[in-house]
Amino acid sequence: MKLLTPGPVTTRPEVKAAMTQDIAPWDNEFRPIYQAVRDRLLRIAGGTPETHVALALQGCGHFAMEAAIRTFVPVGRKILIPLVGSYADRMAHLAKDAGRIPVPLPVDQERPVSPAAIAQALAEDQSIGHVGLVYSETGSGVVHDPAAIGAAVRAAGRRLLVDAVSAFGALPLNVASQPELDAVMFTSNKCLEAMPGLGFTVARISSLQAAAGNAGSWSFDFADIYQHTLRPDSGGSFRFTPPAQVLSAVHTALDLFDAEGGQPARLARYRQNADVLYEGMRALGLDPCLARDVQGPIIVNIAAPDDPAWDLQRFVDLLKQSGWLISNFYNTAQPSFRVGCIGAITPDDMRGFLKAVASVLTTMGIRNRRACRAVA
Numbered sequence: 516m517k518l519l520t521p522g523p524v525t526t527r528p529e530v531k532a533a534m535t536q537d538i539a540p541w542d543n544e545f546r547p548i549y550q551a552v553r554d555r556l557l558r559i560a561g562g563t564p565e566t567h568v569a570l571a572l573q574g575c576g577h578f579a580m581e582a583a584i585r586t587f588v589p590v591g592r593k594i595l596i597p598l599v600g601s602y603a604d605r606m607a608h609l610a611k612d613a614g615r616i617p618v619p620l621p622v623d624q625e626r627p628v629s630p631a632a633i634a635q636a637l638a639e640d641q642s643i644g645h646v647g648l649v650y651s652e653t654g655s656g657v658v659h660d661p662a663a664i665g666a667a668v669r670a671a672g673r674r675l676l677v678d679a680v681s682a683f684g685a686l687p688l689n690v691a692s693q694p695e696l697d698a699v700m701f702t703s704n705k706c707l708e709a710m711p712g713l714g715f716t717v718a719r720i721s722s723l724q725a726a727a728g729n730a731g732s733w734s735f736d737f738a739d740i741y742q743h744t745l746r747p748d749s750g751g752s753f754r755f756t757p758p759a760q761v762l763s764a765v766h767t768a769l770d771l772f773d774a775e776g777g778q779p780a781r782l783a784r785y786r787q788n789a790d791v792l793y794e795g796m797r798a799l800g801l802d803p804c805l806a807r808d809v810q811g812p813i814i815v816n817i818a819a820p821d822d823p824a825w826d827l828q829r830f831v832d833l834l835k836q837s838g839w840l841i842s843n844f845y846n847t848a849q850p851s852f853r854v855g856c857i858g859a860i861t862p863d864d865m866r867g868f869l870k871a872v873a874s875v876l877t878t879m880g881i882r883n884r885r886a887c888r889a890v891a
């Protein structure tokens with residue numbers, strides 16, 4: 516079975532094999548692995564040990580996002596969130612429930628956010644301290660530009676948080692060149708191609724130092740995690756029991772990442788996957804949701820065919836019988852199905868998948884493959 520989902524993703528056999536040992540996280544043989552993973556993630560983010568640090572938090576991407584919001588945005592303070600899609604909505608939800616004030620900025624979800632719109636919103640409300648940007652919006656498939664948005668945030672003297680959960684490892688990042696950036700967040704799965712189970716941040720040390728006491732949560736506090744790493748007796752261990760096997764798999768996944776050629780090579784493979792998929796779907800008579808020039812390399816949403824025989828769960832079940840698993844839900848306004856282009860997947864896999872789609876559409880008796888425009 517291959518997963519064509521934008522997380523969890525298909526992993527390589529070496530990564531799965533790295534999970535097969537029992538590990539005690541405080542063991543002296545394990546600590547260097549944890550330290551090495553942190554060093555490698557810091558380098559991938561473009562950070563240096565003088566100014567930035569990579570930290571791990573048990574759990575998923577939402578946990579890392581909640582921890583970042585609690586750590587860097589003081590309680591009762593405002594964070595401007597351009598509503599680029601479902602993951603931006605989730606960031607606003609996390610901020611609100613944590614007692615921070617999300618300031619939603621409605622935007623066209625089928626285009627990259629414009630830095631001018633951010634600059635204007637910040638100029639209109641001087642009490643906004645932070646901007647929260649989703650780098651690759653997994654809901655829509657559009658990639659936004661943290662460097663361009665960051666420049667607007669910097670010019671306005673505010674701070675930036677970036678949800679890079681479906682971007683990190685594939686899309687470029689250079690935290691050193693963005694002094695307005697407090698932190699980027701990501702996970703062990705998605706573009707790093709390891710197992711789910713760990714959230715990460717690469718954060719500015721000065722921001723972490725200034726954030727002590729903000730979180731209002733012991734579990735979700737990157738400032739406390741940072742302080743823990745400095746303790747001589749912590750020995751580079753976790754505050755609480757981590758999924759050590761997952762971390763070991765991340766270490767192996769990073770070996771494979773390096774062997775592939777790092778971020779540029781990974782991006783090139785995902786881009787090719789997305790291109791083969793996008794053009795292949797069009798050749799099958801289906802309509803991708805996004806225009807070609809804004810289609811990102813991480814996930815492609817395809818409009819549900821306007822045919823009475825269309826049934827997403829049946830489509831998913833039949834594809835699964837031929838060895839391909841896609842999501843049985845969608846995050847677009849109009850009905851669609853979503854196909855992830857990330858994980859240990861090649862353009863040849865995409866060609867195989869397209870053949871399976873053609874066959875399943877025939878089995879289901881779908882005649883009209885053009886976009887379904889849902890009734891409101």
Ligand SMILES: *Cc1c(COP(=O)(O)O)cnc(C)c1O
Nearest residue numbers: 522575576577602651653680681
């Ligand atoms: C997957 C994802 C998340 C959430 O990650 P979970 O591990 O499912 O909690 C957050 N943001 C983006 C952009 C994502 O793609």
